[in-house]
Amino acid sequence: MIHFVLLISRQGKVRLTKWYTPYPQKQRSKIIKEISTLVLTRGPKLCNFVDWQGYRVVYKRYASLYFCMCIDPADNELETLQIIHHYVEILDRYFGNVCELDLIFNFHKAYFILDEILIAGELQESNKKSVLRLVTTQDALVEAAKEEQAR
Template identity: 80%
Template sequence: MVIRELSGVILTRGPKLCNFVEWRGFKVVYKRYASLYFCMCIDQDDNELEILEIIHHYVEILDRYFGSVCELDLIFNFHKAYYILDEILIAGELQESSKKTVALLIAAQDSLVETAKEQAGSISNIIAQATK
């Protein structure tokens, strides 16, 4: 319901209009990058320009990670997109402004995932051989 209502409001706005919309007592800040829209709902007293900077920061990191991020990257790797967002924001506040630091944290997480997959594969092989 919320997504349908907000997307209807945002998608019908002209490209020359500002990126802030009043909605249900909140402000929605959005930014379009090619065919992707990134939106954040904020309180009335929050700074819209700061939120636009946070959105841009997030998209730059996604671009670096995926190499020109597109819709399919986010669909098939939504868990990575959320992980990246969790490295940048905590409770809606910017926690890490360094793209390099975020990239290092993401690389470390990817390495841990690969190691876990390898270990799980080797355990599966040991179990398969033991049960023959």
């Protein structure tokens, strides 16, 4: 099970968080600080798995963002790397070569895509086309609602 997802910039700024295990706000801030420090200080040639407080953090750097997922130690790290890559590929297709600014200004879309891929910390949809179809359908509904409201 995935306990939480963090997207962190190289400067340590959090761009997206999704919690599947409930934590109090104070503990969330502490976790974000610890994970940021842990991941950002690791060398580029080290593996993308880190043991942390009885869990395993799997991360991957894409451009200026670190995509981090916290999983149980018994879970498959390579599968989690595949989930991260799957998420990035869908973001790439939706935004057309996604960058950090896309996630800053369209964070609601990034959350929506993540929610289509993962439910309760488990992989829900592995088909990229299906996820993109759902997101574009939602975009069309939003545009229709805006046009209806403008009338």
